[in-house]
Amino acid sequence: MRGMSIPAFPSDASATLTLAGPAGAIEAIVEAPEAPARPIVAIVCHPLPTEGGTMHNKVVTMAARSLRECGAATVRFNFRGVGHSEGEFDQGEGECDDLRAVAAWVRAQRPDAQLWLAGFSFGAYVSLRMADELQPKLLISIAPPAGRWDFDRIAPPSGYPWIVIQGEADEIVDPEAVYAWIAGLRQPPELVRMPDTSHFFHRRLIDLRGAIKNSVRPHLPPQTDADGAAPPA
Numbered sequence: 001m002r003g004m005s006i007p008a009f010p011s012d013a014s015a016t017l018t019l020a021g022p023a024g025a026i027e028a029i030v031e032a033p034e035a036p037a038r039p040i041v042a043i044v045c046h047p048l049p050t051e052g053g054t055m056h057n058k059v060v061t062m063a064a065r066s067l068r069e070c071g072a073a074t075v076r077f078n079f080r081g082v083g084h085s086e087g088e089f090d091q092g093e094g095e096c097d098d099l100r101a102v103a104a105w106v107r108a109q110r111p112d113a114q115l116w117l118a119g120f121s122f123g124a125y126v127s128l129r130m131a132d133e134l135q136p137k138l139l140i141s142i143a144p145p146a147g148r149w150d151f152d153r154i155a156p157p158s159g160y161p162w163i164v165i166q167g168e169a170d171e172i173v174d175p176e177a178v179y180a181w182i183a184g185l186r187q188p189p190e191l192v193r194m195p196d197t198s199h200f201f202h203r204r205l206i207d208l209r210g211a212i213k214n215s216v217r218p219h220l221p222p223q224t225d226a227d228g229a230a231p232p233a
Helices: 058-068 093-109 122-134 175-183 205-219
Strands: 015-021 024-031 040-045 073-077 114-120 138-142 162-167 190-194
Touching: 015 093, 024 093, 040 058, 040 093, 040 122, 058 073, 058 114, 058 138, 058 205, 073 093, 093 114, 093 122, 114 122, 122 138, 138 205, 162 175, 162 205, 175 190, 190 205
Parallel strands: 040 073, 040 114, 114 138, 138 162, 162 190
Antiparallel strands: 015 024, 024 073
C-alpha cells in the first residue's frame, strides 16, 4: 500500500497500529510481554468475520494474554473488512495475504525474535494455510475448522512444534472431524482435548489459558535482558 509510513514495533508498551496490507490498511494491536521478556512475537488470528469474528474475540484475547504471560510480545489484527481494516471478506484467500503482510512487518521490525503463529477457528485455518510458507517456530491451532473449510490444501506443519487445542463439546467445529484429520497426518501435533468445552470456551477460558501455557512452556527460548538481547550462556 503506497503512501503509508511503516510504524515501528513498540519497544516496551502496547499500541494500536495501522499496517499496510494488500487490500489497504490493517488494524493491529501490539502488546508487550507480561512476564520477563523472551525473543518471541506471536501473531494471533481471529475467527470468521462473517460470523462476528474480530481481534477482540475473547478466545483470541485470552490466547494472546496467555502467551504474554510466557514472555512473548503479541500481535492481534483484524482481517480485511473487519473493524478499521480495509477491504472485503475473501473466503480465506485474501486473509492469507493479510497474515503474510503482518508477518513480514514483524520480521522486518523484530528480526532477532522467533515468529510464533496462533489462530482460533477460521484464524486457525488461515494460520495453518500460511504455516508452510512462513515457517514459524511454533504454531497453535485452537478449534481448527476441519470439515468446514478445505483442509486438503494444507501442508501439515513439520519441523517445529505444533499444538492443537480442541473442545470436546464444540458445537460449531466437529471434534471428531478434527481428530480424524489429525489421525491421517504423518506427523501429528500435540493434541490437547478439553472435556465439556464449547467452541467459544464458555466458562473454560481460564482452562484454555492453562492449556496454552503448559503446552508452550517446553518450547520457550531463554529470557532477554532489558535491551532485548539474550543473556550469555
